[in-house]
Amino acid sequence: MTDKLQIDINNLLKEFNFEEIKQFKLVVLFGLLGDFDSFEYAINLKNFIDNQQNKNLDIFAVAIGNQKGKEKFCNFTGFDEENLIVVPNNQIHNHLKISKGLDVGLGGWINMLLMLTGVNSLKTIKEVIRGYTGDRKANQIYSGFDKIDVLKFLNFSGNSFKQVFGDGYLRPFELATFRLNNMNEIIQNWEDYILNEKYLPQRGASFLLNGKNQLIYSFFSRDVLGYSSNMRDPLGFLSHLIK
Numbered sequence: 001m002t003d004k005l006q007i008d009i010n011n012l013l014k015e016f017n018f019e020e021i022k023q024f025k026l027v028v029l030f031g032l033l034g035d036f037d038s039f040e041y042a043i044n045l046k047n048f049i050d051n052q053q054n055k056n057l058d059i060f061a062v063a064i065g066n067q068k069g070k071e072k073f074c075n076f077t078g079f080d081e082e083n084l085i086v087v088p089n090n091q092i093h094n095h096l097k098i099s100k101g102l103d104v105g106l107g108g109w110i111n112m113l114l115m116l117t118g119v120n121s122l123k124t125i126k127e128v129i130r131g132y133t134g135d136r137k138a139n140q141i142y143s144g145f146d147k148i149d150v151l152k153f154l155n156f157s158g159n160s161f162k163q164v165f166g167d168g169y170l171r172p173f174e175l176a177t178f179r180l181n182n183m184n185e186i187i188q189n190w191e192d193y194i195l196n197e198k199y200l201p202q203r204g205a206s207f208l209l210n211g212k213n214q215l216i217y218s219f220f221s222r223d224v225l226g227y228s229s230n231m232r233d234p235l236g237f238l239s240h241l242i243k
Helices: 003-013 036-051 067-077 091-095 108-116 123-132 159-165 173-187 236-241
Strands: 024-032 057-064 085-089 147-150 154-157 205-210 215-220
Touching: 003 024, 003 154, 003 215, 024 036, 024 091, 036 057, 036 067, 036 173, 057 205, 067 085, 123 173, 147 173, 154 159, 215 236
Parallel strands: 024 057, 057 085
Antiparallel strands: 024 205, 147 154, 205 215
16 A cells, blocks of 8 residues: 555545544445446445444445435435535545546546446456356345345346245346346436436545554456456455454
């Protein structure tokens, strides 16, 4: 970790009063609230906190958005509203040298669509395909008791995945279904989640600090659907470092 990055993160903690007393602190920079990665990452973080046994981690986040979008985002994902700050632009992202994503000069929509096809976002296609084919080395998402509502007209339980594909791994179409639900929420509330379409390509970053606010891990995303260095186990770095 560079000294400058450490200083920049310390300044960020002070600016937004991210000063809790638990043993570890994770600071996440989302892109837009309505980014696919923001939704998926926030839900995974919420589940991680719920499943923590020793409760020794605080999680804070900064996202590009407004207050109305923040309220809807936290209501949908379960992310703690008190620990999410919304900002009107990507100035902080730029200061921390987080990737802006692709910019071909034709606007945020075109940039995002190109990134979804793999342009300047090499891992995205592989991750999209994995959502449909499943992954024997990744954990399942839905339990047999979960109720799944896809686009308001297809309703089924998580047990359907077990009946067709078995149990104990990421089943085919399971991750794609999860992402489709997130996408539906974003589209239905587009004006609240997408503050400015020019920020659609903006990527995010993660910073894990110990009790002395010393950086012990950082990750800078460059790809759509690439908010972790290991998307098979996107929060594996927390499980490994927080003990």
